[in-house]
Amino acid sequence: MARTTTAAGAPGRPRSSVDAAVFAATRTTMDELGYARATVDRIAAAAGIAKTTIYRRWPSKGALITAFLVDAFDAPPLEDADPKDGLGPLVRWVAAKIAEPGVGTAFAGVFTDAVNDPALREILSTRLQEPHVLTLQEILGESRQRVLFVVDVVVGTLLHRMGMTGEPMADDDVAALAAMIQRVLD
Amino acid sequence: MARTTTAAGAPGRPRSSVDAAVFAATRTTMDELGYARATVDRIAAAAGIAKTTIYRRWPSKGALITAFLVDAFDAPPLEDADPKDGLGPLVRWVAAKIAEPGVGTAFAGVFTDAVNDPALREILSTRLQEPHVLTLQEILGESRQRVLFVVDVVVGTLLHRMGMTGEPMADDDVAALAAMIQRVLD
DNA sequence: CGGTATCGATACTGCTAGTAGCGTAATATT
DNA sequence: AATATTACGCTACTAGCAGTATCGATACCG
Known part of the structure; x- marks a missing residue:
C-alpha cells in the first residue's frame, strides 16, 4: 500500500496516497473501454483499490473524472x-x-x-x-x-x-x- | 388513435401516425426533465403510447433522439x-x-x-x-x-x-x- | 496503549435501456 | 364476410451501473 500524504497532526489513519494510481487507472480504462464501460468498479479494480475508497475521495463519477x-x-x-x-x-x-x-x-x-x-x-x-x-x-x-x-x-x-x-x-x-x-x- | 400513414398495398395493420406526437413529447420532456431523466418510458407516456411502440420504430434511445x-x-x-x-x-x-x-x-x-x-x-x-x-x-x-x-x-x-x-x-x-x-x- | 479515521469486502437499493410474450385491433386480400 | 398479416398496449422481465450501508481490520498520532 502506498504511504500517506495526509497533513501532519490529523488524527486517525491517514489516507493512502493512491490518487496517482487512480488517475492512471482512469486513463487506461477510459482508453480501453470508453466512457460508458469505464465504470467506477472497473477503475477501482484497475487501481488495485476498493470502489468505496474512490467514493470517500470524490462524490461522484463525474467528480472523479473531473479530478483526472x-x-x-x-x-x-x-x-x-x-x-x-x-x-x-x-x-x-x-x-x-x-x-x-x-x-x-x-x-x-x-x-x-x-x-x-x-x-x-x-x-x-x-x-x-x-x-x-x-x-x-x-x-x-x-x-x-x-x-x-x-x-x-x-x-x-x-x-x-x-x-x-x-x-x-x-x-x-x-x-x-x-x-x-x-x-x-x- | 391517429390514422395510418403506411404506404398502400402493405399487408397487416398499418402503423399509427404518431411520429409527430413522439417528437413533440420528446421536445417537452427533454425541456422539462433534461436528457438523463427524459427516459423512453416518460417520453412514451407523454406521447400517449406504449414504450414498445417506440422501440418498434427506433432501435435505441439515441436513434429516437437523432430522428427528433x-x-x-x-x-x-x-x-x-x-x-x-x-x-x-x-x-x-x-x-x-x-x-x-x-x-x-x-x-x-x-x-x-x-x-x-x-x-x-x-x-x-x-x-x-x-x-x-x-x-x-x-x-x-x-x-x-x-x-x-x-x-x-x-x-x-x-x-x-x-x-x-x-x-x-x-x-x-x-x-x-x-x-x-x-x-x-x- | 487508546483514540480516530481509513481501508477492503460484501451486500444492497434504485433507476434505466432494452427484450419477450400475449391478447387485441386494424388493414388488405380473397 | 372470413383470413392473413402486421401493429398496438400491456405486463413482466433481464442486465448493468451509480451510489450507499455496514463491519471487521488496519495504520497512524499522542
Whole structure:
C-alpha cells in the first residue's frame, strides 16, 4: 500500500496516497473501454483499490473524472511562451492533451454528463475551466467574455471532432483552428 | 388513435401516425426533465403510447433522439439566402434551433452518448450531419474537409457553451461566431 | 496503549435501456 | 364476410451501473 500524504497532526489513519494510481487507472480504462464501460468498479479494480475508497475521495463519477482532467491539464506551457506566437502553442497543447489516450474520451463523456447535472457542471466549471480562464484573462489582457468565447471555440471544436469521428483532430486542422482563433484576438 | 400513414398495398395493420406526437413529447420532456431523466418510458407516456411502440420504430434511445433532431433541423434557410450575407444567417439559424426548448439538451445528450457508441455515431453522422454537409459542399463550393471543419466549429462551440452554462449562446456571441466563420471562408 | 479515521469486502437499493410474450385491433386480400 | 398479416398496449422481465450501508481490520498520532 502506498504511504500517506495526509497533513501532519490529523488524527486517525491517514489516507493512502493512491490518487496517482487512480488517475492512471482512469486513463487506461477510459482508453480501453470508453466512457460508458469505464465504470467506477472497473477503475477501482484497475487501481488495485476498493470502489468505496474512490467514493470517500470524490462524490461522484463525474467528480472523479473531473479530478483526472484537472491533473491531466495541469501545467500548460505559459512560462516559456513567446508572445509573438500568440495562442498557437496553447491551442496545439490543448489539442495534444485531448488526443492523449483516455483524455479526450473522459473529457467528452464528463462534459456530456454535465449538461443535465448542475452539481457536476459546478464542479467542472470551478475546478477545471475557471483556473485556466483566469490565467488566460491575465496573460491575454482580454475581457472575460472574450476568453470564454475562445475557450468554447477551441474546446468545443476539438471535442465535437472527437465525438463525431472517434479520432482526434489532425494537425493541419489544429493549425487552422489556432490561426482562426488568433485572428479573433487581433 | 391517429390514422395510418403506411404506404398502400402493405399487408397487416398499418402503423399509427404518431411520429409527430413522439417528437413533440420528446421536445417537452427533454425541456422539462433534461436528457438523463427524459427516459423512453416518460417520453412514451407523454406521447400517449406504449414504450414498445417506440422501440418498434427506433432501435435505441439515441436513434429516437437523432430522428427528433433530424426533424427539428429540417428545412434550413438556404433558398432565400442572399449570397452576400454568406454564412451569417445559417449560423444564426443553427444557434436559434439549439436555443429552442429541448433541442439543445437533446443534441448535447445524444452527442455525448455517441462518443462511446459507434452504432449511434453512425446513425448520427449519416442521418443528421451528412445531409447538411453535402448541401453545404454544393452551396459553398468548398472542400469536404473545409465544410467539416466549419461544422465542428459552429456546432461544437454552441454545444460547449450550452453544456457549460446550461443556457444558449447570447446573440452578440453568435454574431461573433458567424463573423469568425465567415473570415475562414474568405 | 487508546483514540480516530481509513481501508477492503460484501451486500444492497434504485433507476434505466432494452427484450419477450400475449391478447387485441386494424388493414388488405380473397 | 372470413383470413392473413402486421401493429398496438400491456405486463413482466433481464442486465448493468451509480451510489450507499455496514463491519471487521488496519495504520497512524499522542
